Amino acid sequence: MSEHVILFAGPMGAGKTTAIRALSEIEVVSTEATNSDQAAAAKATTTVALDYGEISVNEAEKVRLYGVPGQKRFDFMWTILAERAEGVILLVNADAENPVETAIEYVKEFFALYKRGGIVIGLTRADLVPNALIEEYANALADEMPDVMIPVFTVDGRSNADMTVLLMTLVANVELKQAIAPTLSRRAR
Amino acid sequence: MSIVTHLDPKYISRGELALGGLRSLAPSLRYASLLTEDGFSVVDVAGKEFDSNRFASMASSTQALADAVARELRLGDNEFVIVAAQQGHVVQVRVEEHPLVLAALFTDKATIGTSLTAARRTARRLTTLLMAK
Numbered sequence: 001m002s003e004h005v006i007l008f009a010g011p012m013g014a015g016k017t018t019a020i021r022a023l024s025e026i027e028v029v030s031t032e033a034t035n036s037d038q039a040a041a042a043k044a045t046t047t048v049a050l051d052y053g054e055i056s057v058n059e060a061e062k063v064r065l066y067g068v069p070g071q072k073r074f075d076f077m078w079t080i081l082a083e084r085a086e087g088v089i090l091l092v093n094a095d096a097e098n099p100v101e102t103a104i105e106y107v108k109e110f111f112a113l114y115k116r117g118g119i120v121i122g123l124t125r126a127d128l129v130p131n132a133l134i135e136e137y138a139n140a141l142a143d144e145m146p147d148v149m150i151p152v153f154t155v156d157g158r159s160n161a162d163m164t165v166l167l168m169t170l171v172a173n174v175e176l177k178q179a180i181a182p183t184l185s186r187r188a189r
Numbered sequence: 190m191s192i193v194t195h196l197d198p199k200y201i202s203r204g205e206l207a208l209g210g211l212r213s214l215a216p217s218l219r220y221a222s223l224l225t226e227d228g229f230s231v232v233d234v235a236g237k238e239f240d241s242n243r244f245a246s247m248a249s250s251t252q253a254l255a256d257a258v259a260r261e262l263r264l265g266d267n268e269f270v271i272v273a274a275q276q277g278h279v280v281q282v283r284v285e286e287h288p289l290v291l292a293a294l295f296t297d298k299a300t301i302g303t304s305l306t307a308a309r310r311t312a313r314r315l316t317t318l319l320m321a322k
Contacts, residue, residue: 029261031253033226034288036194046227049250049257073228073246 004063005084006170008051009110010091011102012070013041015124015157017051019091020067022160023167024053040071049077055167063167075109082110087117087170091157094126100140107141107150118173119150122166126154194288195229199319204232207291207315215307217299219277223315224248226288236294248292252281269309271301280304282312287319 008016021028031049035041051067066081068074082088088110092103103121110119121137137152151169155162194200204223212218212234220236228249230241251270259267270281278301281292291312295304 029257031250031257033228033249033253036225036227036229036288038193048227048246049253069250071228073242074250076243076247077250 002061004057004061004086004171004174006063006065006167007081007085007088007110007113008065008067008091009078009088010070010106011093011096012037012046013043013096014070014091014093016067016070016091017047019089019122019124019155019157019163020051020053020065022158023055023163024065025056026054028053037071046071048074050081063171078109082113085113085117087174088113088119089163089166089170090119090121091124091155092121094123094154095128099123100137103137104140104144107145107148114148114150118170118177120166120170120173121150121152122155122157122163123152124155124157193229194225195231197231200231200287200289203315203318205234206318207311208232208234210314211291211293211307211311214310215293215295215299215304217296217304218307219294219296220244221291221293222248223284224290224292226252226283226290231289239294244292248279248281248290251279252283252290252292255281269305271305273301278304280308282308284312284319285316287316289315291315 008020010016017030029052031047032045033048035043035046047067047069053065055063057063068078068081090106092099096102107119134152141150153166155166208221208223211221218235220239222233222241222244223231224245225231226249228246230245233241255270256267272279277294277296279292279294281290283290291308293308
């Protein structure tokens with residue numbers, strides 16, 4: 001059986017656990033703890049190790065969905081889970097403080113995965129802010145990393161349809177990168 | 190506005206008392222930390238070579254993963270976590286009635302059973318200390 005491993009990353013409160021729950025065909029394995037840092041995000045619990053969900057593509061193919069904790073203090077979990085992953089769905093809550101800078105920060109954190117597979121960005125809670133323009137994020141990314149191409153969408157993390165679009169875009173990016181990799185390495189020789 | 194758990198003087202002072210007691214109870218103690226279940230260090234003793242924040246975060250993840258395994262296998266509530274390595278072992282116990290975890294690293298000079306007993310007694314003592322006004 002072949003498997004694909006996709007990571008869900010992004011700041012605390014962006015909706016990673018919710019998104020995995022929206023996509024997974026199995027009951028999601030969660031590691032929630034009481035959130036004592038209400039200033040960072042006003043919610044009762046927070047993920048402290050991982051979330052795990054699965055989608056079966058067919059009898060021989062499975063997509064494993066891993067959510068990592070949003071807080072930097074759990075970055076060892078990012079490293080552990082990124083080792084096996086082929087791509088990252090980066091969720092950023094558009095109504096947070098400095099969401100554009102946050103998105104770029106996380107892209108940099110997971111840049112090794114971009115090079116190996118791909119990254120797509122999903123802006124959650126974009127309906128709550130008037131200026132959550134996708135262009136703003138795309139332009140900031142283009143300024144900061146001119147040779148990098150990362151698709152940006154606004155999504156509802158609770159919506160299976162929205163999250164499926166994000167996942168399929170990432171998978172297409174990863175497959176495209178894998179397909180052109182031999183050509184690029186031949187040209188480099 | 191309420192004080193966050195890891196900065197709450199009550200948790201800090203009573204945590205210090207309890208961890209001090211653990212130190213006398215278990216001479217093989219190398220490091221101990223009282224942490225919030227979401228990975229903030231409240232108080233720690235000994236082992237100044239360790240990064241207390243990183244230790245607390247890792248202990249929090251380990252605790253949550255062990256709890257998830259117990260839950261998935263329908264084993265009831267997870268009571269403690271042990272990480273046994275060549276040169277020592279880590280014992281983790283929840284502090285009942287509080288969102289806190291006691292994580293303690295012992296050298297290989299003590300048996301795991303002895304360390305576990307000391308950690309559990311300390312966690313119970315901390316619950317009692319926190320009950321008092």
